[in-house]
Amino acid sequence: MRVEAACATGSAAIFSAYTAVSSGYVDLALAIGVEKMREVDTSTAIELMGRAGSYLWEFENFGLTFPGYYALYATAYMNRYGATEEDLALVAVKNHRYGAMNPLAQFQKEITVEDVLSSHVIAWPLKLYDCSPITDGSAAVVLASEDKVKELKIDTPVWIGGIASSSGTGTLSYRNDFIGLDAAVKASRIAYKMAGVEVKDVDVAEVHDCFTIAELLAYEDLGFCSRGEGYKMVREGQTEIGGEKPVNIDGGLKAKGHPIGATGVSMIVELTKQLREEVKPRSRQAPMKNYVGLAHNIGGTGHYAFITILKR
Amino acid sequence: MSQLPTIRSRKLEIEYNIPISKTKKFWDGLREGKIYGTRCKKCSKLYFPPVADCGECYSSEMDWVELSGEGELITFTHIVVRPTSFLNEQPYTIAIAELREGVKALAWLTGVKRKDIKIGMKVKLAPKITGDGRVTYEFKPL
Numbered sequence A: 001m002r003v004e005a006a007c008a009t010g011s012a013a014i015f016s017a018y019t020a021v022s023s024g025y026v027d028l029a030l031a032i033g034v035e036k037m038r039e040v041d042t043s044t045a046i047e048l049m050g051r052a053g054s055y056l057w058e059f060e061n062f063g064l065t066f067p068g069y070y071a072l073y074a075t076a077y078m079n080r081y082g083a084t085e086e087d088l089a090l091v092a093v094k095n096h097r098y099g100a101m102n103p104l105a106q107f108q109k110e111i112t113v114e115d116v117l118s119s120h121v122i123a124w125p126l127k128l129y130d131c132s133p134i135t136d137g138s139a140a141v142v143l144a145s146e147d148k149v150k151e152l153k154i155d156t157p158v159w160i161g162g163i164a165s166s167s168g169t170g171t172l173s174y175r176n177d178f179i180g181l182d183a184a185v186k187a188s189r190i191a192y193k194m195a196g197v198e199v200k201d202v203d204v205a206e207v208h209d210c211f212t213i214a215e216l217l218a219y220e221d222l223g224f225c226s227r228g229e230g231y232k233m234v235r236e237g238q239t240e241i242g243g244e245k246p247v248n249i250d251g252g253l254k255a256k257g258h259p260i261g262a263t264g265v266s267m268i269v270e271l272t273k274q275l276r277e278e279v280k281p282r283s284r285q286a287p288m289k290n291y292v293g294l295a296h297n298i299g300g301t302g303h304y305a306f307i308t309i310l311k312r
Numbered sequence B: 001m002s003q004l005p006t007i008r009s010r011k012l013e014i015e016y017n018i019p020i021s022k023t024k025k026f027w028d029g030l031r032e033g034k035i036y037g038t039r040c041k042k043c044s045k046l047y048f049p050p051v052a053d054c055g056e057c058y059s060s061e062m063d064w065v066e067l068s069g070e071g072e073l074i075t076f077t078h079i080v081v082r083p084t085s086f087l088n089e090q091p092y093t094i095a096i097a098e099l100r101e102g103v104k105a106l107a108w109l110t111g112v113k114r115k116d117i118k119i120g121m122k123v124k125l126a127p128k129i130t131g132d133g134r135v136t137y138e139f140k141p142l
């Protein structure tokens, strides 16, 4: 089966595989995410992705790009809460730091706030280093029923405790505000409930930092902090290893890379390694208290949101 | 771009007609200098851009309503890295404003220096015919 949900395609594939296994329709499923993006130049990539938004009212008429979509949120968010371009830059700096520790990351290089601020403008206020790159990549996850796991004698299975999806308006101007993604809020509440966990139980999270602002919105949409407090979490280092809630410690979309259809699957691969405590190097392993991980994967600008909660 | 070996594809150019039968009044209105939205006859919800069916109450009975176009800026961005089909344009500013009637609109904002653009500024949405004959609409400072 082929699945498509823009940047949330990988999670949509996992969701499909999960429903097939949990319904008893199959006892084993393989979810594969693949994307090859680097055979075209940047303006062509921006063109093809831009058409995945609200095509007629936003792309055809006004050439709204994906960096532009999130830039509209960044401008509104900074204006409302007093966050700065430096705060956005801190997200990129953090994720590059972990990318530098991840041998599978596209960018294995640390950067500074100054590097981000002085990089060229893509869609103001977002600059080059606020944006995830154009990436080739793939990831795969095997899902199995409880019986199959026993039969195959899997010693450290990681379970999907909760999985949920929600969608937002195709056209941005139908939304109430531009300071959070409703679809992510809704999907996360369903997923928490289904998994029987609370925000405080989450040991590690993978969130959809396609742009730096998106990671701050994710903290808030997922309830890691109150609305308008996300930038304080990154300022205080709360989302680093050793902080309250380590986020994107594989480099995130920002440094690990964002191969559109593979990203959601790649998040589950990383969380599986984290929950099994087999991350290498060990310095990139989050401490596990409850063995609960959360993946937040967004298609478009909250056109689709998938939240998956893993437990061991 | 990838440094790996490649072969060059054939060139593909696509141009097509976009169906507008359900919003024709809107596009005709732009040529007459008017901005139209639609209002649900049953639940009174107002839509811009116009829709033919109400997502609130599922009615398909809609009225066309002319909008003032006057509104207040909510957010904006300057698009510097453009899609291929917009490479002939200079970098442009896209804004979202809340119109007096309570709906939001997204369009280019022109006629104002970048440094003078502020959230909360008054703008007016007006029809525009581009140099290459496209019918569209844009914000201007009020």
Ligand SMILES: [Zn+2]
Pocket: B040, B041, B042, B043, B044, B045, B054, B055, B056, B057, B058, B059
């Ligand atoms: Zn209605």
